[in-house]
Amino acid sequence: MEELLLARWQFAITTVYHFLFVPLTLGLSVLVAVMETMYVRTGNETYKTMTKFWGKLFLVNFIMGVVTGIVQEFHFGMNWAEYSRFMGDIFGAPLALEALSAFFLESTFLGLWIFGWDRLSKKMHVTCMWLVAFGTNLSAFWILVANSFMQSPVGYALRNGRAEMTDFIQVITNPYVWGQFPHTVLGGLVTAGVFVTAISAYYLLEKRHLPVFKPSIKIGLACMLVSTLLVMGTGHLQAQFLATKQPMKMAAMEALWESADPAPFAIAVVVDEKNKKNSFEIGIPGALSFLAYDKFSGEIKGINELQAAAEKKYGPGNYTPNIAQSFWTFRIMVLSGLWMMLVAALGAFFFYKKRLEENPFILKLLLWSLPFPYIANSTGWILTEGGRQPWIVVGLQKVSEGVSTNVTSTEIWISMIGFTVLYGVLAAAAVYLVRKFILIGPIDEKPVLSVLTKTKEATLWN
Template identity: 50%
Template sequence: MDPLIIARLQFASTTIFHYFFVPTSIGLAFTIAIMQTMYVVKKKDIYRKMTKFWGALFLINFAVGVVTGIFQEFQFGMNWSTYSRFVGDVFGPSLAIEGLLAFFLESTFIAVWVFGWNRLPKKVHLASIWLVSIGTIASAFWILSANSFMQNPVGFELTAERAQMNNFGAILTNPHLWAQFPHVLITSIVTGAFLVAGISAWKLLRKHDIEMFKRSFRISIIIGASAAFIMLFTGHWQAQYLVESQPMKMAAAEALWETSEDPAPFSVFASINTEEKLNDYEIQIPYLLSFLSFNSFSGSLEGLNQLQADYEAEYGPGNYIPPVKTLFWVFRIMTGSGGLLLLLGLYGGYVSRKNQVPKPNIFLKIMPWAMALPFIANTAGWMMTEMGRQPWVVYGVMKTEDAVSPSVTAGEMLFSLITFTLIYTVLAILTVFLFKRHIEKPVFVEDKEEQTHDPFDSEKGDKNHVAT
């Protein structure tokens, strides 16, 4: 057993599982904040019920996400101690600010939001959920500032044993951060919105609380469609940045072995031969790759074989080509999933226009399954981000093989991998159980205690907006 392979498998499993919860928290918090804003503005009880229903799912997701994040931190110390020592001086400020500012902001105002119903003024209570949403976004920003250093190391100097930060401003203005963060933020909003839309469609199919879930569906599908449309542009901008900053990653994502002709075609399908370093067969769209890369129907891209020679000249002998087959297909899975989300979002907005209930047709039956698309796209995107950087753990500075813990054996790593996998399995089962139990229970129309304290409940006509 190779300790490096096991360590990489554990990093992949912990990161992928943790990232199921991160974008969900960001997207749900944002969507719930909009729903509660509508409650405060329109003063209709149905929006309060809606906010509380989806808020319970957010709390479950947030709690499990915290646990999975802790396990992710453990595996850094166990399996990647050399890497941790090397980047500790650079990562320290970003991770400290994420924990002390962003996470504390989230956790503090989650408590204010949960216990502040009917105890705080409406607008103050609304501010608490918006602060939670801002906290989730800020947390992502600081984590991505650390990840962006791995992709494009800036603001540091090399000492005998480690990278030492000498310019915090450079970390915060890292071009990779500002290419990556908007895309991560928008995809997270898409994730939360489509989760709400999918569950709402499931409830509508079963004719549960029609009025509430009709409105939930409409709000979430509009948010999801809008974010999915913006996502096309943020993803496009990030890809264009990577063409310049990490050409090897993008060449691998296109299975481009030789420097392309001008203009460059886009490969829709390719039979990739990694041994011969060529494609046995491919289906291409002329001009499209040049347009996607340069916003022009002209321009060529350097191929993997040429980049390999360039990297050997700069960094010394070695294999600098990442796993081409994996990157080629995860890139298409990611972009294909994003395209489907946009089409579903646009159609969903159309069929739910003017507050009409979407009929129980094939579209409503598809939407619960479509909840998986954002998670598939997110996972594929992070696989491309991390695997496309190989063989580097810090691009151009430290190789992955040099980052693993020297004193941890393969058997110990395998034991921790199996243990973490079992724990994650239990957490996954628990999360699905809690989500399912909450989703299936009815939403009650009246809550006497809240009606006593809530002046909005006495508004005429509000009670007619909720169906049991």
């Protein structure tokens, strides 16, 4: 059993780490493409400087997402071989399609973009970045198709001791993915919006490079404002979907032990998992029913009833995810989102009134909002994946049945410590670089001739 726990920890560590970089890649690729489009349309060199500056930060982030993503692809076979056998017929297809349709596209055109400034026409060059943005977001679609099947299986039959695909169209039109995909892509745009806004706010506070960062913060704020609103909307639709399709996750994230009609929305609880109740709770009557059904009545099933029903259907066992974790990750995610929406609105208001630059308080607020998208992204996924426990594929396979049977705990210890240390070192290097780039600022980039002279003078500015 130790192997199972270790394999879960390793997957959790590497996947959360991977997803620190992915959302920014998803969103910032779009924003860099927008900036370069503005450059191509207007010919204004400021936009080119912006494109290059944000592009450079994008690249550091992008490569981290790429290399940690390879680990995730290998992981399914390495640590979750029995899952791969059971699910390969369905899960392998979107992964292969992701590589074929998206990874090739983003990696090839990013190479063209990085090295092609002088070799491609302006229009061709900006098209490359749009293809990168399209590719990264397409890859999100495929991996979410795969993930959605695990949350809510459709278009399959149980045959030959495994789940076999019977309807590809059903798999890719899974209603779950059409809740999850927009939410994830918008989460990426929120992340990019906050990233651009926060760093631009830093320069406005320092009163440096204003011609570059005033337009940058405009784009950042606009992106942040619109995408926080939309991400809330799609999140709400997702939750409504959960109420009917994954009632246990819904009950867990509300710490609702007994079915209720109308159901209250709990603001804070102290969970007593042993006695299957909350030893303290404070909530708004009827609010959960309203959130789930748009009216102040309607039953929300409680954990105890769902647990009993699951035992009846699947046999004895624990079918309840970690309640406190589900409850609090959901609230942290939502609060982070609300916070970002609020500061985006404030920032946009002051920007609109042309008083943002002279308001260090708001600028600092924007700067210090940088951690929030990361908190929201991580807690959102911990909720999603934690909330489907004990299932690896809801209703079809348990996590404990999916783990590799021939990988020893020693091996997992070695790889887990190895990845963790390596990831720590790389994070330090990446943060060092990004911080350095920010401190130096968007200095003019010309092919520097000093590289011709001697080793030490070679600069990194192209």
